Amino acid sequence: MMNHKKFINLKSLGVSSRLTTHDSRRFGFTLIEIIVVIVLVVILVGFVSIPMGMVTRAYVTAQNLLKVHELGRVGIWRMEREFRELHKGNITEADISTLTFTDAYQESITYALSSGQLLRNGVLLVDHVTAFTLTYTSRTNTVLATPVTVLNLINIYCISIDLTVTLNEESYTFRDQIFPRDLFF
Numbered sequence: 559m560m561n562h563k564k565f566i567n568l569k570s571l572g573v574s575s576r577l578t579t580h581d582s583r584r585f586g587f588t589l590i591e592i593i594v595v596i597v598l599v600v601i602l603v604g605f606v607s608i609p610m611g612m613v614t615r616a617y618v619t620a621q622n623l624l625k626v627h628e629l630g631r632v633g634i635w636r637m638e639r640e641f642r643e644l645h646k647g648n649i650t651e652a653d654i655s656t657l658t659f660t661d662a663y664q665e666s667i668t669y670a671l672s673s674g675q676l677l678r679n680g681v682l683l684v685d686h687v688t689a690f691t692l693t694y695t696s697r698t699n700t701v702l703a704t705p706v707t708v709l710n711l712i713n714i715y716c717i718s719i720d721l722t723v724t725l726n727e728e729s730y731t732f733r734d735q736i737f738p739r740d741l742f743f
């Protein structure tokens with residue numbers, strides 16, 4: 559048996575001869591085509607990266623605000639709890655950024671601001687503090703001058719706290735008014 563190969567004439571089928579012959583000039587992409595594709599890819603990456611950068615910045619800002627809020631809230635909560643339990647005559651020092659008192663267990667407790675840290679008896683309570691202000695008012699709603707004199711310590715009726723915490727350019731100010739239970743009446 560003889561093996562005969564049949565050849566099909568592509569021209570008779572209407573196929574262009576350009577497809578049937580090897581043209582060395584069309585073997586790949588031209589430099590212009592590659593440059594155009596690169597430019598288009600760069601433009602697309604630019605359009606995608608701008609919103610992604612904004613989303614990333616928004617995420618970082620939200621995380622910083624959350625951390626700032628967490629730090630400040632812990633400090634305010636701790637002071638609220640202890641200030642509410644104050645008894646008349648237990649406050650030994652009241653200044654604009656320092657409060658010293660004796661608690662129900664006869665332990666001396668001092669809240670003070672030092673080098674951007676709010677300390678409770680020298681132990682770190684809140685870090686990244688940029689402002690801590692205590693304001694004391696009497697029953698007549700008169701602000702007592704600080705430092706509060708020994709004679710006026712028993713006149714403290716309300717303690718107002720302003721605490722500002724800043725972390726990576728994100729800052730939050732906490733304000734609270736505390737009416738100690740045993741100083742209320």
